[in-house]
Amino acid sequence: MPPSTIPPDRRYCLITPCRNEEAYARIAIESIARQSLPPSRWIIVDDGSTDTTPEILAEYARQLPYLKVVRRTDRGYRQLGGGVIDAFYEGYRTIDPRQFDYLGKVDLDLDLPPKYFELLVGRMEQNRRIGTCSGQAYFPAAGGKLVSEKCGPENSLGMTKFYRTACFEEIGGFIRALMWDAIDCHRARMLGWIAVRFDEPDLRFVHLRPMGTSDRSWWTGRARHGAGQYFMGTGPTYLLASPLYRMTRPPRVVGGLGMLWGYLRSAIRRETGYDDPEFVRFLRRFQRDCLLRGKPKALERINRRQARVWFETHPNCGGLLPAPRRQVRSALEKTRLFCPERIQAMPPRVSFGIPVRNAQEFLPQALESILAQDFGDFEIVVCDNASTDGTGEVGREFAKRDSRIRYVRNEEDIGQIENFNRVFRLSRGKYFRWMGADDWLEPSYTSKCVAALESNPAAIGITTLWRRVDDDGNVDYRELRGDRAESPKLWRRFFRCLWLLQADPLYFDPIYGMLRRDVLERTELLTISRWTDRLLAVDLVLAGPFGHVQECLAGRRNAREDAAILLSRYHRNYAKGRNGATPSRVGRPWTMYASIAGRVWKNPINLRWKIVLAPAVFWYWCYHVWQRGWRRIKGAVHRRMFRPGRKRNVTTFPPVRT
Secondary structure: OOHHHOOOOOOEEEEEEEOOOOOOHHHHHHHHHOOOOOOOEEEEEEEOOOOOHHHHHHHHHHHOOOEEEEEEOOOOOOOOOHHHHHHHHHHHOOOOHHHOOEEEEEOOOEEOOOOHHHHHHHHHHHOOOEEEEEOEEEEEOHHHOEEEOOOOOOOOOOOEEEEEHHHHHHOOOOOOOOOHHHHHHHHHHHOOOEEEEOOOHHHEEEEOOOOOOOOOOHHHHHHHHHHHHHHHOOOHHHHHHHHHHHOOOOOOOHHHHHHHHHHHHHHHHOOOOOOOHHHHHHHHHHHHHHHHHOHHHHHHHHHHHHHHHHHHHOOOOOOOOOOOHHHHHHHHHHOOOOOHHHOOOOOOOEEEEEEEOOOOOOHHHHHHHHHOOOOOOEEEEEEEOOOOOOHHHHHHHHHHHOOOEEEEEOOOOOOHHHHHHHHHHHOOOOEEEEOOOOEEEOOOHHHHHHHHHHHOOOOOEEEEEEEEEOOOOOEEOOOOOOOOOOOOOHHHHHHHHHHHHHHOOOOOOHHHOEEEHHHHHOOOOOOOOOOHHHHHHHHHHHHOOEEEEEEEEEEEEOOOOOHHHHHHHHHHHHHOOOOOOOHHHHOOOHHHHHHHHHHHHHOOOOHHHHHHHHHHHHHHHHHHHHHHHHHHHHHHHHHHHOOOOOOOOOOOOOOOOO
């Protein structure tokens, strides 16, 4: 579309996450300042830069009236994937997307041609089905020669995503994980939108930092890409063909081997993937077509097939605005592509995950306590693990009552631990908290925890005091005055964590605290073990210090049940998993100490700290053995001398929260 025919009221907004870009910031800002169609608004989110980037941004903010800089606190490192999207949404929250027809995510290491955005807007005005597009990236090689990054035509490039705002809202925005820049395009294609990359002279731009090298090296970047392909759901056959092709492009051989290694490593570790079976089936069908017909023909075929979905969901396709949300939802249900996670607003700041099974009696109290919070920017994800009572009806009723509640049901019992992990993967908030169906919160819980997290950027999570109440209304409440795991010194908070975990869960229960999402994503989450909560607590404490609010802001129902029933439930629930764990193995005490030592060894802390922390694990083992042995001796002496003939009491176990 010629520039003169672009409607004059078309407005677009750019959002740029950046960190330590002093080498390229001026080039990138100057290239956007020269655009023939300048942005109506440009938000640059400085993600804690420690170089001169803030000074450069402040200088240009005074010169460009449409430029605004948002400063985030320094987390201490560059976080790819989820960290980039967190920074993006920090800028997204400062705008009203309804005021803009187009939305762009642009990196600060690009040199764009002068008519870049004008041409993209023109292409999207010509074809109303184009939901996202970009130009082609080239990087400078030896001798000043520009080399194409050879990205496929099926996706808009992650360093310069340009979206129709309506499409961005329909797919639910970006996910906070690696391969977000491919998942969004395939999700758009599922809804009938076209995602495309234009490789034309006027739309070719220079990527000053080659893709995949922003963290350490080429090898790390390509291995990360392979791991991202595994997470997205790419099939093994397609993944084998892709590295073979990449071996012919710079860096030759190494790039392809890195991708293959990243994929195989994730497969061997059985890492979690993108939790949307319909999406994975759609993706693999498209990839099979690419292998059989080639990408251009496969892309043309799938766009033609998905056109029906787009026209059904956009009956007023003569204009830019999509159909009312009710019509979109109805049409998607008819085409079997509807997923509630795809039609949603901007991700909330806080997510509450409630994994449940047969919790009809107590779930309403937990939901009501969250809805009564004085902090409204949250979502509630209820993951029903194939309940056989009325839990489903309760969850669906609350979901109808409040749009912030999402009810998801597993068709079969996947086990308690997997259900806990799944509810986290379904959530989208910057901060996350697990809740049992028999838990409840005070109205000020969320606001005080969020305030504590944002006032202390170093804290990875916030704990509070809490109380237990049994069926008779008896309250068990203990208040610990002193350090928990707030110390910035790794060895001190690790020793303290181990002591607190064996002392009393009322003192320190980090699993039921409010945690940063990006920190949780770097852990193994909950694994098949009777002490899985302790292992995750160790992972979290190794990642950083906790904050604490010295108020009783949470409660939990503590039912009295027969110890034998509870022990049986422990083994049954923990044994359910994909690794073939058996009840006898997960219940042996030595596995706890071995697992804690393994977590310390696998953690990315340096070797010096691993050696320093080893005595703590040994001390924990000695203390536990001594404690169990001393209790047995005391019990035997007491029975022999003071209570002859009396049977030994059955050891009690705390109730399992589903």
